Amino acid sequence: MIKVKYITVSRLFRFSAAHRLFREGLSAEENEKAFGKCSKVHGHDYTMVVTVRSEGEGDMVVNVSTLGEVVEKEVIAFVDHRNLNTDVPFLSGVLPTMENIARKIAEKLEEPLQRIGAELYELTLAESEKNSVTLHFV
Amino acid sequence: MIKVKYITVSRLFRFSAAHRLFREGLSAEENEKAFGKCSKVHGHDYTMVVTVRSEGEGDMVVNVSTLGEVVEKEVIAFVDHRNLNTDVPFLSGVLPTMENIARKIAEKLEEPLQRIGAELYELTLAESEKNSVTLHFV
Amino acid sequence: MIKVKYITVSRLFRFSAAHRLFREGLSAEENEKAFGKCSKVHGHDYTMVVTVRSEGEGDMVVNVSTLGEVVEKEVIAFVDHRNLNTDVPFLSGVLPTMENIARKIAEKLEEPLQRIGAELYELTLAESEKNSVTLHFV
Amino acid sequence: MIKVKYITVSRLFRFSAAHRLFREGLSAEENEKAFGKCSKVHGHDYTMVVTVRSEGEGDMVVNVSTLGEVVEKEVIAFVDHRNLNTDVPFLSGVLPTMENIARKIAEKLEEPLQRIGAELYELTLAESEKNSVTLHFV
Amino acid sequence: MIKVKYITVSRLFRFSAAHRLFREGLSAEENEKAFGKCSKVHGHDYTMVVTVRSEGEGDMVVNVSTLGEVVEKEVIAFVDHRNLNTDVPFLSGVLPTMENIARKIAEKLEEPLQRIGAELYELTLAESEKNSVTLHFV
Amino acid sequence: MIKVKYITVSRLFRFSAAHRLFREGLSAEENEKAFGKCSKVHGHDYTMVVTVRSEGEGDMVVNVSTLGEVVEKEVIAFVDHRNLNTDVPFLSGVLPTMENIARKIAEKLEEPLQRIGAELYELTLAESEKNSVTLHFV
Numbered sequence: 001m002i003k004v005k006y007i008t009v010s011r012l013f014r015f016s017a018a019h020r021l022f023r024e025g026l027s028a029e030e031n032e033k034a035f036g037k038c039s040k041v042h043g044h045d046y047t048m049v050v051t052v053r054s055e056g057e058g059d060m061v062v063n064v065s066t067l068g069e070v071v072e073k074e075v076i077a078f079v080d081h082r083n084l085n086t087d088v089p090f091l092s093g094v095l096p097t098m099e100n101i102a103r104k105i106a107e108k109l110e111e112p113l114q115r116i117g118a119e120l121y122e123l124t125l126a127e128s129e130k131n132s133v134t135l136h137f138v
Numbered sequence: 139m140i141k142v143k144y145i146t147v148s149r150l151f152r153f154s155a156a157h158r159l160f161r162e163g164l165s166a167e168e169n170e171k172a173f174g175k176c177s178k179v180h181g182h183d184y185t186m187v188v189t190v191r192s193e194g195e196g197d198m199v200v201n202v203s204t205l206g207e208v209v210e211k212e213v214i215a216f217v218d219h220r221n222l223n224t225d226v227p228f229l230s231g232v233l234p235t236m237e238n239i240a241r242k243i244a245e246k247l248e249e250p251l252q253r254i255g256a257e258l259y260e261l262t263l264a265e266s267e268k269n270s271v272t273l274h275f276v
Numbered sequence: 277m278i279k280v281k282y283i284t285v286s287r288l289f290r291f292s293a294a295h296r297l298f299r300e301g302l303s304a305e306e307n308e309k310a311f312g313k314c315s316k317v318h319g320h321d322y323t324m325v326v327t328v329r330s331e332g333e334g335d336m337v338v339n340v341s342t343l344g345e346v347v348e349k350e351v352i353a354f355v356d357h358r359n360l361n362t363d364v365p366f367l368s369g370v371l372p373t374m375e376n377i378a379r380k381i382a383e384k385l386e387e388p389l390q391r392i393g394a395e396l397y398e399l400t401l402a403e404s405e406k407n408s409v410t411l412h413f414v
Numbered sequence: 415m416i417k418v419k420y421i422t423v424s425r426l427f428r429f430s431a432a433h434r435l436f437r438e439g440l441s442a443e444e445n446e447k448a449f450g451k452c453s454k455v456h457g458h459d460y461t462m463v464v465t466v467r468s469e470g471e472g473d474m475v476v477n478v479s480t481l482g483e484v485v486e487k488e489v490i491a492f493v494d495h496r497n498l499n500t501d502v503p504f505l506s507g508v509l510p511t512m513e514n515i516a517r518k519i520a521e522k523l524e525e526p527l528q529r530i531g532a533e534l535y536e537l538t539l540a541e542s543e544k545n546s547v548t549l550h551f552v
Numbered sequence: 553m554i555k556v557k558y559i560t561v562s563r564l565f566r567f568s569a570a571h572r573l574f575r576e577g578l579s580a581e582e583n584e585k586a587f588g589k590c591s592k593v594h595g596h597d598y599t600m601v602v603t604v605r606s607e608g609e610g611d612m613v614v615n616v617s618t619l620g621e622v623v624e625k626e627v628i629a630f631v632d633h634r635n636l637n638t639d640v641p642f643l644s645g646v647l648p649t650m651e652n653i654a655r656k657i658a659e660k661l662e663e664p665l666q667r668i669g670a671e672l673y674e675l676t677l678a679e680s681e682k683n684s685v686t687l688h689f690v
Numbered sequence: 691m692i693k694v695k696y697i698t699v700s701r702l703f704r705f706s707a708a709h710r711l712f713r714e715g716l717s718a719e720e721n722e723k724a725f726g727k728c729s730k731v732h733g734h735d736y737t738m739v740v741t742v743r744s745e746g747e748g749d750m751v752v753n754v755s756t757l758g759e760v761v762e763k764e765v766i767a768f769v770d771h772r773n774l775n776t777d778v779p780f781l782s783g784v785l786p787t788m789e790n791i792a793r794k795i796a797e798k799l800e801e802p803l804q805r806i807g808a809e810l811y812e813l814t815l816a817e818s819e820k821n822s823v824t825l826h827f828v
Contacts, residue, residue, distance in 0.1 A: 002662040002672065007651055008686045016266065018156035018181035018221070036755055037219035043156035043181005045266050051686075059649045064683045065588055081175035083156070097749045099697055110692040120692060128154065128183050131754045134698045134741075140524040140534060145513055146548045174341055189548075197511045202545045203450055235335045237283055248278040258278060269340045272284045272327075292680065294570035294595035294635070312479055313633035319570035319595005321680050357589035359570070373473045375421055386416040396416060404568065404597050407478045410422045410465075430818065432708035432733035432773070451771035457708035457733005459818050495727035497708070542706065542735050554800040554810060559789055560824045603824075611787045616821045617726055 008053040008121050009061045011068055015080035018043040019096040022085070041083075044127040048075075050109070052118035053138065062118045070112045075105050098125050098133040106135055146191040146259050147199045149206055153218035156181040157234040160223070179221075182265040186213075188247070190256035191276065200256045208250045213243050236263050236271040244273055284329040284397050285337045287344055291356035294319040295372040298361070317359075320403040324351075326385070328394035329414065338394045346388045351381050374401050374409040382411055422467040422535050423475045425482055429494035432457040433510040436499070455497075458541040462489075464523070466532035467552065476532045484526045489519050512539050512547040520549055560605040560673050561613045563620055567632035570595040571648040574637070593635075596679040600627075602661070604670035605690065614670045622664045627657050650677050650685040658687055698743040698811050699751045701758055705770035708733040709786040712775070731773075734817040738765075740799070742808035743828065752808045760802045765795050788815050788823040796825055 020042065021035035031039040050071055054061040078088050084096040090108050094100045102125040113120055119138075126132035158180065159173035169177040188209055192199040216226050222234040228246050232238050240263040251258055257276075264270035296318065297311035307315040326347055330337040354364050360372040366384050370376050378401040389396055395414075402408035434456065435449035445453040464485055468475040492502050498510040504522050508514045516539040527534055533552075540546035572594065573587035583591040602623055606613040630640050636648040642660050646652045654677040665672055671690075678684035710732065711725035721729040740761055744751040768778050774786040780798050784790045792815040803810055809828070816822035 002658050002689065004655065004658070005688045005690065007654075008688065009651075010684045010686065012682045014266070016180045016182050018179045038755075040219050040225065041156045041179075041221040042154045042219040043183075044154050045181075045183045059647045059652055061651055061685065065590075068682075081178050081180040083179040087178065095749045099699075099751055100749055102697075103694065106692055106694065128152070130702045130758075132700045133751065134700070136695045136698065137692065138695065140520050140551065142517060142520065143550045143552065145516075146550065147513075148546045148548070150544045176341075197509045197514055199513055199547065206544075233335050237285075237337055238335055240283075241280060244278050244280065268288045268344075270286045271337065272286065274281045274284065275278065276281065290680070292594045292596050294593045316633050316639065317570045317593075317635040318568045318633040319597075320568050321595075321597045357592050357594040359593040363592065371473045375423075375475055376473055378421075379418060382416050382418065404566070406426045406482075408424045409475065410424070412419045412422065413416065414419065428818070430732045430734050432731045454771050454777065455708045455731075455773040456706045456771040457735075458706050459733075459735045495730050495732040497731040501730065542704070554796050554827065556793065556796065557826045557828065559792075560826065561789075562822045562824065564820045611785045611790055613789055613823065617728075620820075 006053050007061045008051050009064060009067070009118075010049050010051040011064050011071070013048045013050065013068075013071055013076055014045060015048070015076050016043065016045050017079050017082050017084050019084040021095060021097060023095065041085075046079075047124075047126045047132075048105070049122075049124040050120070051122040051124075052113060053121040054117070054119065062116060066116050067113075067118060070116060071109065074108055074112050079105075098127055098131065101125060102133055102135050106137070144191050145199045146189050147202060147205065147256075148187050148189040149202050149209070151186045151188065151206075151209055151214055152183060153186070153214050154181065154183050155217050155220050155222050157222040159233060159235060161233065179223075184217075185264045185270075186243070187260075187262040188258070189260040189262075190251060191259040192255070192257065200254060204254050205251075205256060208254060209247065212246055212250050217243075236265055236269065239263060240271055240273050244275070282329050283337045284327050285340060285343065285394075286325050286327040287340050287347070289324045289326065289344075289347055289352055290321060291324070291352050292319065292321050293355050293358050293360050295360040297371060297373060299371065317361075322355075323400075323402045323408075324381070325398075325400040326396070327398040327400075328389060329397040330393070330395065338392060342392050343389075343394060346392060347385065350384055350388050355381075374403055374407065377401060378409055378411050382413070420467050421475045422465050423478060423481070423532075424463050424465040425478050425485070427462045427464065427482075427485055427490055428459060429462070429490050430457065430459050431493050431496050431498050433498040435509060435511060437509065455499075460493075461538075461540045461546075462519070463536075463538040464534070465536040465538075466527060467535040468531070468533065476530060480530050481527075481532060484530060485523065488522055488526050493519075512541055512545065515539060516547055516549050520551070558605050559613045560603045561616060561619065561670075562601050562603040563616050563623070565600045565602065565620075565623055565628055566597060567600070567628050568595065568597050569631050569634050569636050571636040573647060573649060575647065593637075598631075599676075599678045599684075600657070601674075601676040602672070603674040603676075604665060605673040606669070606671065614668060618668050619665075619670060622668060623661065626660055626664050631657075650679055650683065653677060654685055654687050658689070696743050697751045698741050699754060699757065699808075700739050700741040701754050701761070703738045703740065703758075703761055703766055704735060705738070705766050706733065706735050707769050707772050707774050709774040711785060711787060713785060731775075736769075737814075737816045737822075738795070739812075739814040740810070741812040741814075742803060743811040744807070744809065752806060756806050757803075757808060760806060761799065764798055764802050769795075788817055788821065791815060792823055792825050796827070 021038040022031045082088055090104050106123050121138050124134045159176040160169045220226055228242055244261050259276050262272045297314040298307045358364055366380055382399050397414050400410045435452040436445045504518055520537050535552050538548045573590040574583045642656050658675050673690050676686045711728040712721045780794050796813050811828050814824045
C-alpha cells in the first residue's frame, strides 16, 4: 500500500496593513533609490498560509479550527488594520519586507504552535497575487 | 436576429495604497467608535473595474489597451503605492471611504474617457475580496 | 461634473452546506430523472453576494461591517454547516434549489436591512464557480 | 414581502483558442499599428458567462445542467482548441475581437436557448482576467 | 546548462460532497465538543490537486488528459454529488476528515496511476479556500 | 528560536500565446491520435511562477522588482502574444508541451538570474487553472 511520508495541513489567513520600505538613517531620495515606489507609505491585503506537519497516523494532523484560533490570536490581532512600520510591537525596528515580516511571524508562532502539537513546515506571505516569500523550516 | 441593446467593455486595475478612516475634528476614540478598526492606518490591494459602453456597431467598442493607458496615467499613477489620506492631490480633504475614492476617480476619468469616445457605465472599487462599491452612471 | 445615478455596496459571504434536490412525493428514480446527480445528498461551499443601494450623498452608502454583522446573524448563522433540506427553519418545506434558497434568504434579510437603512438591490447565490443565480429587486 | 423583479441564472464556460487581430487587406505593419501586439497570432483561455432570465416563479429558472449542455454543444465544441481566425465556421470572415466573437456566439445561441425556455440576458466574454466585454440584451 | 532535478505534473479536480465529522460511538453533544460545527451534516466544493512526477526526459512527463481520465474514473465518479459518510464504498467506516479522505483517495489511485507510468508525488485536498491537507509521498 | 532552513521568493507572470502539439513528421490524423484536441492550433493565458532561493539573512532574498524586470526582458517579451510553434527563437524546433516550454525558459533564465544573485528553485508553468508542470532544481 502506498506510503505517505508525511502530511501537512495548511490554513490561509488575510490581513490588511500599511507599510513602507524606509530606512531611518537614509534620506527620502536614498530610500526611493533603494526601494523604488515601495519607499512611500502604501498598503496591502496580505495573504498568509501557515503549513504545519506531523508524521502521525490520526484522523487529523492538527485541528484546523484550533490552528486558526492560535494564528488569529497571536498574529492577525496584532497586524490587521495596522501600520507595520509603527504599530506592531513584534515588528518594532524591523524593515517590513515580506521576508522580515514572515520571519517575525514565524518566531511569534513557534511556541504557541508547539503547545497544540503542530510543527511549522512552511510559512508563505504574499503581499499581492504576484509577489510572495516562503520560509521553509524542515 | 438577436438584438444587442448595448455593449460594455471592462478593464481591471490593481493598486496598493494605505489609508485610514479618520475625521480630523474628532479624537482617536471618537474615530474608532465611528469607523472601528478602519480608523487606524492600514492598507489594501485595491481592485478597480472600469466599465464603459457604446451603442456602436464597430469591431471594438473601445480599444482596451487605450482604455488601460488612460486609466493608468490619470489614476493609477497617482494612487498606487501612496497614502490616500495624505499623498494624492485629487483626494485632498476627502475621507477615503470606498464610496468617496470611487467618486473622485470617476470625476478624474470623465473627460479623458470622453476624449477616447468612451462613456463611463459603471466603476467598481473593491478594497478586498469581500467589500466593494459600484457607481452606476447610466 | 459626472453624475452618479446611484451607488451600490456589495459584501461577499461564504457558507458550507449539504443539500439534495429531492421531492418527497417522488421516488428516488423519479428524482434522479428530474434532477440528475443533484438528487443525491451532496454539498457546496456557497458564495453569496449581498448588494444594497442608496441614492444618498454620504461618505458611506452603508457601513459594510454593519452589513456583514446583519447577514451573519440573520442568515449565515442558520445555514453554515447545516443540511439545507432538514436543518434550517426558514427553508422548511422548500426544495433547496439556488433560486429558492436565494428567495428565502432575501425575505429573511428584508426587514433587518431596512433597519440599517439598506435597500436590497441584488442578491447573488453561487453553488460553485460555474453556477449562480441573481435576484434583481430594483 | 420583498418583491423579486426577475431572476437571472448564470453559467461559466472556458475555452482555449488562438487568434490574431489582422485585417486581410492591410500589411503586417498596418495591422500592428492598428492592433499592437494583438496583430500577432497568440491565444487565450477565454472565460464566458452566459446569463439567462425569467420572470417565472418556479423552483428553477432554467436547469443549469441543460443550459450547460446547450452551450457546450452549440459553442464550446466549435471554438475550444481552435484558431478563431481560420477554424470556426460561424466566425468565418469576422475580425475576432471580443466584441465580434461575443456577438456571433449570441446569434448562435439565440434559438437553442429559446428551445429550452431561456431568454439571453447578458453574455460576458473575457480574454483574460483584465479584459472583458458584456453584451446586454434586455 | 541548468540541471532539472525532476519534473512534476499537476492536475486540479473539483467535486461537491456532503459530510459530517461524527463518531458513531459518541453522542451528538460529544461529537459537537470534539468537532464543533463540523459535527453537523454540511458540504463542500472540494478541490483536489494530484501531482505526479518522473525523472524522464520526454516531451511529456505524463499526458495530463490521461491523468484526468484516470482520476475522474477512479475517484471523482465515486465522490462527486455524494454523502462521504454513507455513499462511498472506499470511504466506508472512515471518519471523513480531509486527512482520511486524502489517504483513501491516494490508496485508490496508486495502482491505476502506476499503469500509466505516473508516480504519486503529492496529493492536496482542500475543503475550502482556507483549509487544505497535503500528502507527501516522496 | 525557530530555525529557517531557507527562504524562497516567488513572482507570478502571465502571457498569452498560441500553440499546437504537432510533430512535423506525422500526419494530422497521427498528431490528433497522439495529442487529441491539442493537435489543433489553440491558445492559452499561461501563468508562470518563478521561485528563487537564498540561504542569506538579508532583508530581501532578492528584490522582486528586479526579478520581475529580468523575467519580463528575457522571457515574457519573447513569448507574449506569439505563436510558440513558429515565432519564438529559443523554442525553435521544440514541441511546445508545458514540460518543454518550461525547460527552455529555465535555460534562458539561468544566467540572467545568477547575475542578480538568484538561484532557480522551482519554475511552474500552467496552461490553465487545471494543468501545470513544475520543474524542481534543488
